[in-house]
Amino acid sequence: MRFSTLDLAIVGVYFVFIFGLAQWLSRDRGEGPKTSTDYFLASKKLPWWAIGTSLIAANISAEQIVGMSGSGYAIGLAIASYEWMAALTLLVVGKFFLPIFLKNGIHTMPQFLEQRYGPSIRTLMAVFWVGLYVFVNLTSIIWLGSIAVSQVSSLDQDVALYGLAAFALLYQLRGGLKAVALTDVVQVTLLVFGGLTISAMTLSQIGEGSILAGAGRLMRAAPGHFEMILHSDNPFYRDLPGISVIVGGMWIANLAYWGFNQYIIQRALAARSLAEAQKGVMLAAYLKLLMPFIIVLPGIAAVVLAPGLDKPDQAYPTMMRLLPPGLLGLVFAALTAAIIASAASKINAIGTIVALDLFGRRRARPDAVTGASSAHQGTAAEDRRLVLAGRVTAVIATLVAAATARPLLGGADQAFQFIQEYTGFFTPGITVIFLLGLFWRRASEAGALVGAVGSLLLSIMLARIWPSLPFMDRWLVVFVLALGATVAVSLIVPQRRAITVDVENVSYASARSFNVGSAGVILILIALYAAFW
Secondary structure, eight states: OOOOHHHHHHHHHHHHHHHHHHHHHTSOOSSOSOOHHHHHHGGGOBOHHHHHHHHHHHHOSHHHHHHHHHHHHHTOGGGGHHHHHHHHHHHHIIIIIHHHHHHTTOOOHHHHHHHHTOHHHHHHHHHHHHHHIIIIIIHHHHHHHHHHHHHHHOOOHHHHHHHHHHHHHHHHHTTTHHHHHHHHHHHHHHHHHHHHHHHHHHHHHHTTTOHHHHHHHHHHHOGGGGOSSOOTTSTTTTTSOTTHHHHSHHHHHHHHHHHHOHHHHHHHHTBSSHHHHHHHHHHHHHHHHHHHHHHHHHHHHHHHHSTTOSSGGGHHHHHHTTSOTTHHHHHHHHHHHHHHHHHHHHHHHHHHHIIIIIIHHHHSOGGGTSOOOOSSOSOHHHHHHHHHHHHHHHHHHHHHHHHHHHHHHTTOSSHHHHHHHHHTTTHHHHHHHHHHHHHOTTOOHHHHHHHHHHHHHHHHHHHHHOTTSOHHHHHHHHHHHHHHHHHHHHHHSOOOSOOOOOOSSOOOOOOHHHHHHHHHHHHHHHHHHHHHO
16 A cells, blocks of 8 residues: 555655754753763753653554554453553552662663672673663664554565664754653654554444444454453463463563663653652553553454454554555554654663763763762763763664664564563563662672573573473563572672662652552553453
């Protein structure tokens, strides 16, 4: 299906507008040279509405829109647990993690590890995260994005892949996190509107003009696709093993992703205040409740409207082809908005870690990267070097990700599930060392190193000797084993370096609005799971 002139005009206007907006936000305002805090943390002035929308923009991209829609086609609504349980996780992050991070002026997650444990764990995890972001996260975004773009627009996939990567790089290269976060407000608004449009159109087509009738017919036509908790005899039980999705291994991945993941948590670290960060997290939690109706529902609708697809990941692009001229261009712009916003977030995070945690530790004065909360750190020359290092890293990372996307993901069937299983080799150890670092004073650097490395080795070993174990259950088993090993080694080899993170004089009190909003999220989750159990 080719675009009409109207579709092309809408897409063209979007690209010009979002690029121009990013450059306008990146302009110098007579405040002097851009400091590392300006570039990597938006001058620590992000408002709550930018934090909330940017959290979603960084998270929701091709692997969610295309990948989760594909899993909705293959598995059903059960895949929505990734979104709905994330909403609950965000409340935990806002209530218990952010008070510690913001009180201690944390800028990067590796920096927290050094202040809590020591330099070895910081270097190890900085290198790990850069590799993960480049070869798993960024590659998956541009690869799945290129699939969607090429299938809907008939554009050559390689052209789409390199075009998306180049645009995501260039539009944020000048302004850093500020350009990314503030343009994300527009990106997420378009994403929500476009996603709801395609959901409404698909249900309307199933219901012969009625959205409600379409929803009823879809549930009757594919009843197995509306079960939130899969039974052991379900062919996809290994992907979503029953009750584990709400009380088991999914918590391990969610805490690591939403609480300790640089390209996610970086937005909250750039908040004006803790209260502002918590309001932003609350907004993101409510948006996560909405996401399955935008992302998963079109994939389930494709079971009725487009049965027999070669690959589940074709579901969302196929549903887009049902849209009339004009709406197709709008929804296509929404899809590309999500891809570009998320890719830009990963690119910015890669540059941040390399500049502040690897390059900056050797080239800048200590106070430029230790997390002091002052608006300007180090000398102007040091700041220029850090910003330049971040920009150069961003260019290299984007080129590498674009070149390796096809070899790494070209043969994947359900790419979203592939990403979850691969990253799960590392997430139990990450969750262990951060939770103990935040809440157990006796955790030591030796124990953290054992937990981080042991998580990978244990995951590989369990995958080999127990291949039938669902990977989500493997996360939980590895977490318990890595936790035990970290505690044991910490007791045997106690912490010798001074701990410079203050975890004892932190107040966990939160505003009434945050508490009431949290209760609302919990009640909605109870209702959703009760309705689709």
